[in-house]
Amino acid sequence: WNEPVIHEMGHPGRRGVLFPQAEDALQERIGDAVELIPSALRRKDKPALPEMSEPEVLYHYLRLSQQTLGMMGISLFGTCTMKYNPQINEALAWRPELTELHPLQHEDTMQGALEIVHNMDMILREISGMDQFVFQAGGGAEAAFTSCAVIRAYHASRGELEQRNEIITTIATHPCNPSTADAAGFKVITLMLDENGYPSLDSLKAAVSDRTAAIMVNNPDDMGVYNPEMKEWVRIVHEAGGLAFYDAANLNGTMSKLRAREIGFDACMFMLHKTFGAPKSGVGGPATGAYGCTAALAPFLPAPLVKREGDRYRLDHDRPQSVGKIREFLGNVQVVLKAYAWARTMGAEGIAQASDISVLGNNYMEKGLLAIRGVTRSHPDAKLPRLEMTRYSLETMKEETGVNVHDVSNRMTDFGIDPLWTSHEPWLLPEPFTPEAGEMYGKEALDRWIAVLARVSDEAYSTPEIVKNSPHNQATHRLKPGETDDPSIRAMTWRAFQKKRVRTEGVEPSRRTGPTCRSA
Amino acid sequence: WNEPVIHEMGHPGRRGVLFPQAEDALQERIGDAVELIPSALRRKDKPALPEMSEPEVLYHYLRLSQQTLGMMGISLFGTCTMKYNPQINEALAWRPELTELHPLQHEDTMQGALEIVHNMDMILREISGMDQFVFQAGGGAEAAFTSCAVIRAYHASRGELEQRNEIITTIATHPCNPSTADAAGFKVITLMLDENGYPSLDSLKAAVSDRTAAIMVNNPDDMGVYNPEMKEWVRIVHEAGGLAFYDAANLNGTMSKLRAREIGFDACMFMLHKTFGAPKSGVGGPATGAYGCTAALAPFLPAPLVKREGDRYRLDHDRPQSVGKIREFLGNVQVVLKAYAWARTMGAEGIAQASDISVLGNNYMEKGLLAIRGVTRSHPDAKLPRLEMTRYSLETMKEETGVNVHDVSNRMTDFGIDPLWTSHEPWLLPEPFTPEAGEMYGKEALDRWIAVLARVSDEAYSTPEIVKNSPHNQATHRLKPGETDDPSIRAMTWRAFQKKRVRTEGVEPSRRTGPTCRSA
Amino acid sequence: MRNVSAHPYMANSVPEIQQAMLESIGVDTVEELFVQIPQDHRLTRPLDLPPALSERELRRHVVGILAKNSTTEDNLSFLGAGIWQHHVPAAVDEIVRRNEWLTSIFGEPSSDHGRNQAWFEFCSQLGELLNLDLVALPVRSWGSAAGHAMRMAARLTGRNEVAIVRAIDPQRLSVIRNYCEPPEMANHIAIRLVAYDPATGLIDMDDLRAAVTDRTAAVYFEVPSYLGVVEHQAAEIAAIARAAGAETIVGVDPISLGVLAAPVDYGADLVVGTIQTLGVHLHAGGGVGGFIASRDEPRYAEQYPTLFISIAETLEPGEHGFGLGLFHQTSYGLRDKGNDWTGHSVYMWAIAATAYMAMMGPQGFAEVGKLILQRAHHAAQLLSGIKGVRVTFPSGFFKEFVVNFDDTGKSVADINDALRARGIFGGKDLSGDFPELGQSALYCVTEIHTLSDIERLAGALNEVV
Amino acid sequence: MRNVSAHPYMANSVPEIQQAMLESIGVDTVEELFVQIPQDHRLTRPLDLPPALSERELRRHVVGILAKNSTTEDNLSFLGAGIWQHHVPAAVDEIVRRNEWLTSIFGEPSSDHGRNQAWFEFCSQLGELLNLDLVALPVRSWGSAAGHAMRMAARLTGRNEVAIVRAIDPQRLSVIRNYCEPPEMANHIAIRLVAYDPATGLIDMDDLRAAVTDRTAAVYFEVPSYLGVVEHQAAEIAAIARAAGAETIVGVDPISLGVLAAPVDYGADLVVGTIQTLGVHLHAGGGVGGFIASRDEPRYAEQYPTLFISIAETLEPGEHGFGLGLFHQTSYGLRDKGNDWTGHSVYMWAIAATAYMAMMGPQGFAEVGKLILQRAHHAAQLLSGIKGVRVTFPSGFFKEFVVNFDDTGKSVADINDALRARGIFGGKDLSGDFPELGQSALYCVTEIHTLSDIERLAGALNEVV
Numbered sequence A, B: 001w002n003e004p005v006i007h008e009m010g011h012p013g014r015r016g017v018l019f020p021q022a023e024d025a026l027q028e029r030i031g032d033a034v035e036l037i038p039s040a041l042r043r044k045d046k047p048a049l050p051e052m053s054e055p056e057v058l059y060h061y062l063r064l065s066q067q068t069l070g071m072m073g074i075s076l077f078g079t080c081t082m083k084y085n086p087q088i089n090e091a092l093a094w095r096p097e098l099t100e101l102h103p104l105q106h107e108d109t110m111q112g113a114l115e116i117v118h119n120m121d122m123i124l125r126e127i128s129g130m131d132q133f134v135f136q137a138g139g140g141a142e143a144a145f146t147s148c149a150v151i152r153a154y155h156a157s158r159g160e161l162e163q164r165n166e167i168i169t170t171i172a173t174h175p176c177n178p179s180t181a182d183a184a185g186f187k188v189i190t191l192m193l194d195e196n197g198y199p200s201l202d203s204l205k206a207a208v209s210d211r212t213a214a215i216m217v218n219n220p221d222d223m224g225v226y227n228p229e230m231k232e233w234v235r236i237v238h239e240a241g242g243l244a245f246y247d248a249a250n251l252n253g254t255m256s257k258l259r260a261r262e263i264g265f266d267a268c269m270f271m272l273h274k275t276f277g278a279p280k281s282g283v284g285g286p287a288t289g290a291y292g293c294t295a296a297l298a299p300f301l302p303a304p305l306v307k308r309e310g311d312r313y314r315l316d317h318d319r320p321q322s323v324g325k326i327r328e329f330l331g332n333v334q335v336v337l338k339a340y341a342w343a344r345t346m347g348a349e350g351i352a353q354a355s356d357i358s359v360l361g362n363n364y365m366e367k368g369l370l371a372i373r374g375v376t377r378s379h380p381d382a383k384l385p386r387l388e389m390t391r392y393s394l395e396t397m398k399e400e401t402g403v404n405v406h407d408v409s410n411r412m413t414d415f416g417i418d419p420l421w422t423s424h425e426p427w428l429l430p431e432p433f434t435p436e437a438g439e440m441y442g443k444e445a446l447d448r449w450i451a452v453l454a455r456v457s458d459e460a461y462s463t464p465e466i467v468k469n470s471p472h473n474q475a476t477h478r479l480k481p482g483e484t485d486d487p488s489i490r491a492m493t494w495r496a497f498q499k500k501r502v503r504t505e506g507v508e509p510s511r512r513t514g515p516t517c518r519s520a
Numbered sequence C, D: 001m002r003n004v005s006a007h008p009y010m011a012n013s014v015p016e017i018q019q020a021m022l023e024s025i026g027v028d029t030v031e032e033l034f035v036q037i038p039q040d041h042r043l044t045r046p047l048d049l050p051p052a053l054s055e056r057e058l059r060r061h062v063v064g065i066l067a068k069n070s071t072t073e074d075n076l077s078f079l080g081a082g083i084w085q086h087h088v089p090a091a092v093d094e095i096v097r098r099n100e101w102l103t104s105i106f107g108e109p110s111s112d113h114g115r116n117q118a119w120f121e122f123c124s125q126l127g128e129l130l131n132l133d134l135v136a137l138p139v140r141s142w143g144s145a146a147g148h149a150m151r152m153a154a155r156l157t158g159r160n161e162v163a164i165v166r167a168i169d170p171q172r173l174s175v176i177r178n179y180c181e182p183p184e185m186a187n188h189i190a191i192r193l194v195a196y197d198p199a200t201g202l203i204d205m206d207d208l209r210a211a212v213t214d215r216t217a218a219v220y221f222e223v224p225s226y227l228g229v230v231e232h233q234a235a236e237i238a239a240i241a242r243a244a245g246a247e248t249i250v251g252v253d254p255i256s257l258g259v260l261a262a263p264v265d266y267g268a269d270l271v272v273g274t275i276q277t278l279g280v281h282l283h284a285g286g287g288v289g290g291f292i293a294s295r296d297e298p299r300y301a302e303q304y305p306t307l308f309i310s311i312a313e314t315l316e317p318g319e320h321g322f323g324l325g326l327f328h329q330t331s332y333g334l335r336d337k338g339n340d341w342t343g344h345s346v347y348m349w350a351i352a353a354t355a356y357m358a359m360m361g362p363q364g365f366a367e368v369g370k371l372i373l374q375r376a377h378h379a380a381q382l383l384s385g386i387k388g389v390r391v392t393f394p395s396g397f398f399k400e401f402v403v404n405f406d407d408t409g410k411s412v413a414d415i416n417d418a419l420r421a422r423g424i425f426g427g428k429d430l431s432g433d434f435p436e437l438g439q440s441a442l443y444c445v446t447e448i449h450t451l452s453d454i455e456r457l458a459g460a461l462n463e464v465v
Helices: A024-030 A054-066 A087-093 A111-128 A140-157 A176-183 A201-207 A230-239 A248-253 A333-370 A395-401 A405-413 A443-462 A464-468 A494-500 B024-030 B054-066 B087-093 B111-128 B140-157 B176-183 B201-207 B230-239 B248-253 B333-370 B395-401 B405-413 B443-462 B464-468 B494-500 C015-025 C030-034 C055-066 C090-096 C113-130 C142-157 C170-179 C205-211 C234-243 C331-337 C347-384 C412-421 C451-464 D015-025 D030-034 D055-066 D090-096 D113-130 D142-157 D170-179 D205-211 D234-243 D331-337 D347-384 D412-421 D451-464
Strands: A132-137 A166-170 A187-191 A212-218 A243-247 A267-271 A289-293 A305-309 A312-316 B132-137 B166-170 B187-191 B212-218 B243-247 B267-271 B289-293 B305-309 B312-316 C161-165 C190-194 C216-223 C247-252 C270-274 C290-294 C308-313 C320-325 C400-404 C440-444 D161-165 D190-194 D216-223 D247-252 D270-274 D290-294 D308-313 D320-325 D400-404 D440-444
Touching: A024 C347, A054 C090, A054 C113, A054 C347, A087 A333, A087 C055, A087 D090, A111 A132, A111 A267, A111 A289, A111 A305, A111 A312, A111 A333, A111 C055, A132 A140, A140 A176, A140 A212, A140 A243, A140 A267, A140 A289, A166 A176, A176 A187, A176 A212, A176 A243, A176 C331, A187 A201, A187 C331, A201 A230, A212 A230, A212 A248, A230 A243, A243 A248, A248 A267, A248 A333, A333 A443, A333 C015, A333 C030, A333 C055, A395 A443, A405 A443, A405 A464, A443 A464, A443 C015, A494 C113, B024 D347, B054 D090, B054 D113, B054 D347, B087 B333, B087 C090, B087 D055, B111 B132, B111 B267, B111 B289, B111 B305, B111 B312, B111 B333, B111 D055, B132 B140, B140 B176, B140 B212, B140 B243, B140 B267, B140 B289, B166 B176, B176 B187, B176 B212, B176 B243, B176 D331, B187 B201, B187 D331, B201 B230, B212 B230, B212 B248, B230 B243, B243 B248, B248 B267, B248 B333, B333 B443, B333 D015, B333 D030, B333 D055, B395 B443, B405 B443, B405 B464, B443 B464, B443 D015, B494 D113, C015 C030, C090 C347, C113 C290, C113 C308, C113 C320, C113 C347, C142 C161, C142 C170, C142 C216, C142 C247, C142 C270, C142 C290, C170 C190, C190 C205, C205 C234, C216 C234, C234 C247, C347 C400, C347 C440, C347 C451, C412 C440, C412 C451, D015 D030, D090 D347, D113 D290, D113 D308, D113 D320, D113 D347, D142 D161, D142 D170, D142 D216, D142 D247, D142 D270, D142 D290, D190 D205, D190 D216, D205 D234, D216 D234, D234 D247, D347 D400, D347 D440, D347 D451, D412 D440, D412 D451
Parallel strands: A166 A187, A166 A212, A212 A243, A243 A267, B166 B187, B166 B212, B212 B243, B243 B267, C161 C190, C161 C216, C216 C247, C247 C270, D161 D190, D161 D216, D216 D247, D247 D270
Antiparallel strands: A132 A289, A267 A289, A305 A312, B132 B289, B267 B289, B305 B312, C270 C290, C308 C320, C400 C440, D270 D290, D308 D320, D400 D440
16 A cells, blocks of 8 residues: 555645636725625634646546456445446436436426436335335435334324333344434334244243334345245234335345235335445445335325326425435435336336345355355254355454454455455344345356355465465555554544554555456 | 456346436337337347446446556657647546537537637647648558548549559658558559668669659658758759658657758648647547648548638538548547647747657667667667667667567566567667656656666566566456467457357456556 | 347346356356245246337437426526526536446445545535535435434534524425434434514524423524525524524535535524535425534534545555545444434535535626525516515525415415416425415525526516416 | 635635745746747736636536537437437446546556556447447547548558548548648549449449559448448459459448448458447537548558557556657657547447446347347338338438438428427438438437337327428
């Protein structure tokens, strides 16, 4: 690594972007701009930003982009369903017809945007069986929060909210569910897994009561296990007066095979930025958590909703029972467009096939991975095939060689393999990892992933220091442990870093490869 | 390097792009498509193209793009005037209003494109003093060929073409001038340089005669030397009945300082893809050689010309003395647009300053470079400052260490310095190199370029094998000498390679960095 | 699209490949891999979706739909009110669209190095604008940032009330209300709205003093306010909050910070705001994004619900890298025991914003701030000169200002319809959300509006009122 | 724009930096560095150019101008005649626009590795379509390729005549004429045009036999021809040329080569054509590009005026790279003694074309060829049914066909005006260049034209003729 931090670059006086001077007539009438600011609020100091020309900034960030492995090699990040992000979708979403559209424009001037949103709503209704979708949430967690807000409004409308203050989830359900439930004011009850890889029906029954507001569950969960008793779960919760929310983050394993509605769920959530092919942008977004629910819950949805009336689309703001806003405006409409484009390119058959291929790929990989020394599978007694991912453990390897899962992950990047996903907290299994084959990569890529892990396993058993000291071919080496957390050292800004430490640099040849310069 | 050649990738049956099936009604009426082809012309075999999914193709080429150093580091390629290629210009040129415009559309539907061309014509007229520009040539060499065609037509119109069959140029003028003159049917007389770095007036006088059709010259030339007698040259040629063409490839050193018209030239050529900020694309284009001439020569220009009539623009095809077409259609209009955008962003003052900065930068570098052991300058006795570039030699270094200019160039790439430009043939100076500072890069970048050459010089004198075996940090090593020319080995296609050789590959960790992953 | 073709997005959609994989596993059909899912969970018919399109058909279909939009590029727009038109340099778009980070996921600091550095530079540059050392990766919107900040304040103070200015974007307030939980919940945070002075748009200080008590976790106000006004009582407000033991949370539009004081310099404890104005397009509203920042004190740092990126030494002497900081306290680390929640946000806009800030530099922010002030004030003056048109708070605003049409006898809706017919998008209609302002609209004028644009607006308004 | 500001494109446009550099050199002013240039060469006033624009102003200015275009995206176009509408996959645009190769220059094989490999893959894939082992980097247009190929043939044979089909694009013919030098020049290559059969559009074989003599360096024809016809006498033509000791040069549109035979398979020696149809947009004509290919024999290889990229072993065992081949024989290597000349070409379109060919694969080319045939023939049939409209060569064409309007009593110009008013761009008017065809237009129908597009054209023509 020798790309400087941007604060180290530039020269006083350089400019990256210019603005026209105010027209003379305007200057004359208005005079000095600073006088227009109340004196107490005028800025006295000059922000210590770099001063750079446009190409200096451009190439700095182009170089940094090259030092980001991403999908340049092979990326099988579990629970994130690495999909191809079609370039046509980007090209369409970046057209000025959308980028330059203001969300407060009159409906007449945004019929195109509203049509896209409506069309996507209709597609998701068919995929889920729900009656209405809303796209305000800027990601899956915000959709889970939307769900909590709707659950609150539903029970409040029945006068039961004070009483129904518990939400039940499972330990293998994505953390956004318990955390949004907690932030929304609910108590969270988390069910643990039994030897089948999912919580027992009895544990659910023990948790459900007249305090139950809802369950929030993944299925399949983040370990690839499908709970075959889910219909019964929903029945039990409904019987107790609670609602059932289905976090369909792991839809890839089931899409077109089953629908939330038929299982009995009242609401569900899709991640348009993973399942529907829009980019994840470094788990970063802009993303979209599409939240859908039954007609019974629809009055509580965030407003406005896009409604079709004949050939025209309008925004329905008049929703007196609505929870209001989860996020400003209509959501990330450009992400909705990308997801719509993906769904239209795949079609029903393509979507069904994607699910087949994902599950096939995962089970194909399982055979290869379990043949590698030091690799075991979660819930070894649950023999049924996992769906689109499987949770593995390197516990054996760790015990036998001292090499842990992060060592392996770092070493794999030397072969162009984007780091594997381990697990969400808590690590139910020691040294876990969870690849997800998805439908994008070819068999050769899956074979290479397996072959690289096999080779790293060989290295762990023969020359473990190669693995422990990895990576060897990346833009940087591993960070010193603890530095990003220790209050006396951690520095979340350059300002903080300057205060906490001093560093030196010299003219040296570029030391080593960026991570992105190698092949799959 | 381990990115496979694309023919080694893919799997039978994979598809990267699909086409809709012909509509049923159409199928019924038309039947089998193959029947529509005369049987003798039907293709029997299947072309051996790779079969790949869209992401496989995309990421293959994204990885290859990362293995291209270009301007990712520092590129000071002499005579090519590496300029910033503004991103706004690319964004504008790639709008559908231009990419989807067919050049044979009715004029009424392409007023925008014609206006851009006309506006650029007017700007170039002011910069050169010429009376009309045409943009048909797809690069500088084609503009030189345009010049030759116009010279032919001019003399033919006077009945003198058979007699005036000689074109005079200088050895330091870009090779496109003598080569197009030759291809156009002229005899080429090349003047050599004297100790001032340019040919003597006497040598010109000796060459000029009633056989002289024209002179074609750079000024400054490709060694950065300005010929101060050029006005006299033009006078002498005119007196003899010849024309004078000015190849303004090296305009950066003189733009806004002087104009072809005032020197007396009848015609000139600008490279919009270098001088005017449009990208060079690997000396590849699409590019534009803008050819401009006096009103006297204008009747002979390639047709059509864009003419303004009031607020409307039209294509003037009715030009009976025109040489016709040099290249189909109107030229690379998108490149004209980029150049226009550049000129409008720079303005007269910016253009003048760019020239100042280029010449200042070159002379600044000269001081640093001549201080490096083993570096000398061409025409050491010609003491006047060079303009925007200077020709140097590593002859001393070669003699003292055995390290040649290609060794140095390769080694410099290890530091993120794009290879230096040596010289066009013939190498008037041994082991030449010709950096051009341009106006884009900052002083730090020039300093780094000098520092890297200084370091490589140190290496040459201390550990020459490091330089001779370089590069050490690039995507590949140097090619075996002669392999790309030897008829029994060279292979310009994968087909030819398959026939001439066999190769093997295996699963190995990515060996080394791509060239683009290092900083300036 | 013919069924027999492999799909371009799925390399394994070739029957022979699938067959080879099935054989490797030792099963006959893919269906056998789905035995986990009981039959009575299954959908018994294929999905009924519109027919699949080839890329060409898709392009034409979507371009055809998008053509029904009429945008701020084709029209002259004065809409702001939560998302604003500013110049976005083309280089910013080029950078943010790079496939490398578009398709990245969380990896290791070594493999994500470039993206992590870019994110760190976002936080660092925003920190310079804010004069604050602790800046988190962005959250999804200004409203989201404000909501999280109030929850942080409640946790920090152990109190359950917040005082919020009345002159706030109703959408943002609605988001905040959802963060503050309904009254039925045990941890409900009560919202006390503080009135504004009808003459100036500034905070009614008496009402503020009445609102701030020992139950107050935080006072929240914005500079400039939703109605455009630069709150010059800021230091006094912060002092009142501090005296009551409450946190001061200030919301800002960072494009103003080349000319307006950084909130910490008038007493802010937590600062939130938008990042959309830093190089992000409108995207039909999809351009919004928010930030949270504070002093670099553990007391604050420990309450953030966000992700952080810290610079750190690597195991190689002299080398630095960038990694997630304080990850363990998030919901990723502690599930429901973490601070609120985290998840997909708008981190691509952090890339846009860091490129934007680097291109702007200190001088760019100073110039754009001045130009906005000049243009907005000129527009306000020009509109004031139109019969029946009044600028409600005619001084001390930044880029937005309230225009009242009561004396024209026309509604904002009617006026905006007439303007739209002339290719102009008038200001946001405030009459529904702020009935006390009558028939008023919030006009936004920025650096992109030229003198002739402003004159064109004035001319058109002259015709239509 | 204020004069005092540094310019964003020039890092050294800061006075302090320039001063430091001047001091380093030891001169006082930049002007002193220009002493080489005599005063009487100087322009004595500043350039008089339009005022400099900021990026925002520029964007608005240019977008405003471009808005005056009305394109094949907004309209339904049937124009071809040298540059054609085909589907360009978005991934191709993404690849070709990468800044890395956009801004590259010729370096070393090691530093240009990725771009050189991409270029090699272009040549290699085109070679597969052509069944030829020697493919050069592209030249600037089909006309340029044809002109160079004829000069190569003249050098190869030592002869100075070429026989060229009459049914050729007049623009391309004009380019060729410029390459063949005027009659006054010593090396003039005389052009003998060969008539076409007025009934079929195919070459008049009697006229061909009369034209080909022992002075003939080459016979040049195209498949499909300018008038759209697939020349099925191709093998016979090549045999006639071969018998006379002449080279056979065939021009092709490579998008047809999934269904049409490769020219070498019916006797071509040199093959030229366009690369625009391989993933390049129209760009108002700036999308054109050409290629030259042949068998891999030194006799041919030594005559190319182009650059080549050869795969080669590197000094590292087992490793391969890519470098320029036969560079020395170009004008870069030998100035006027080289083969014709080389220079900036359209190598970016080689990047587009290689990505396009890889995405297409053999099946893509087969399908697109069939779809084009079906759609074009359907269109021809439908138009033939309109009263007064006749398809001149109704069978054996690929994607273009001649439509005659003589019986309508209307001119092509009038018809096209009427169509344009309905949002349709009619075919290229042939009446000026091919008076023998009467009021005819060349219609182009490709895979992008749907059944309803074709029906819309027919409906509109029904109304206007």
